[in-house]
Amino acid sequence: MIIAIDGPAASGKGTLARRLAAHYGLPHLDTGLLYRAVGAACLAAGGLGDAMAAARIAHDLDLTSLDADALRTAEVGEAASVVAAVPEVRAALLDLQRRFAAQPGGAVLDGRDIGTVICPDAGAKLFVTATSEVRAERRFKELSGRGDAVTYDEVLADIRKRDARDSHRAAAPLVQAPDSALLDTSTLGIAEAFAAALALVEARRAGT
Numbered sequence: 001m002i003i004a005i006d007g008p009a010a011s012g013k014g015t016l017a018r019r020l021a022a023h024y025g026l027p028h029l030d031t032g033l034l035y036r037a038v039g040a041a042c043l044a045a046g047g048l049g050d051a052m053a054a055a056r057i058a059h060d061l062d063l064t065s066l067d068a069d070a071l072r073t074a075e076v077g078e079a080a081s082v083v084a085a086v087p088e089v090r091a092a093l094l095d096l097q098r099r100f101a102a103q104p105g106g107a108v109l110d111g112r113d114i115g116t117v118i119c120p121d122a123g124a125k126l127f128v129t130a131t132s133e134v135r136a137e138r139r140f141k142e143l144s145g146r147g148d149a150v151t152y153d154e155v156l157a158d159i160r161k162r163d164a165r166d167s168h169r170a171a172a173p174l175v176q177a178p179d180s181a182l183l184d185t186s187t188l189g190i191a192e193a194f195a196a197a198l199a200l201v202e203a204r205r206a207g208t
């Protein structure tokens, strides 16, 4: 079974994807990390202005060398969102994601376009969301907890700007797939959100 999980920044999709993958014994791919890795490499190479350089970096991306912790900063999130709007970058990352999804037994992938573009035939699709204030609070706690010098207001502004860019770009915009189940986690803790996500996936498996 392929489980596709999409949603805006810090909605909790990665947390749910990891838990669902552990529950079903499936491999998990955090596709945001791919775009973060391309964004970080562009920053290191001098900037985000060269779309073709970004596409080359995406094409040569080595999945085994991703440093997830180093990539989860606000600055890299913003850079990821900029390079993610480049169609050639998305095209360069397409096969890798589809191959991951095609593993025997299935996989869990989370991102922005999994249910719409990468795995349109996924057996279960979730669109995870929460209010921007709740998401900013969660991301603020996460980033300040690891020692990043950010304020709540900066995180909220960053999330709003990134969501707007991700939703309004021409290439694979962030949009809920019509056949996905909506899960709003604004008032749910992690355990409650996981229980709700599991119930939605089980309902899809049962064909209800």
Ligand SMILES: Nc1ncnc2c1ncn2[C@@H]1O[C@H](COP(=O)(O)OP(=O)(O)O)[C@@H](O)[C@H]1O
Residues within 6 Å of the ligand: 007, 008, 009, 010, 011, 012, 013, 014, 015, 016, 138, 139, 141, 142, 185, 188, 189, 190, 191, 193
């Ligand atoms: N339902 C929830 N309640 C409270 N905190 C949550 C919830 N879901 C996720 N979090 C926390 O919010 C932060 C962002 O979650 P994450 O799963 O990384 O989101 P995303 O993958 O959508 O960016 C993490 O620190 C995570 O532990």
Ligand SMILES: Nc1ccn([C@@H]2O[C@H](COP(=O)(O)OP(=O)(O)O)[C@@H](O)[C@H]2O)c(=O)n1
Residues within 6 Å of the ligand: 008, 009, 010, 011, 014, 031, 032, 033, 035, 036, 077, 080, 081, 082, 084, 085, 110, 111, 112, 113, 114, 162, 166
């Ligand atoms: N499938 C995906 C995953 C991420 N992305 C881009 O990559 C950025 C970082 O994604 P992420 O999932 O790591 O971000 P968070 O939701 O964790 O903040 C997003 O803002 C999107 O611009 C995308 O375009 N498509």
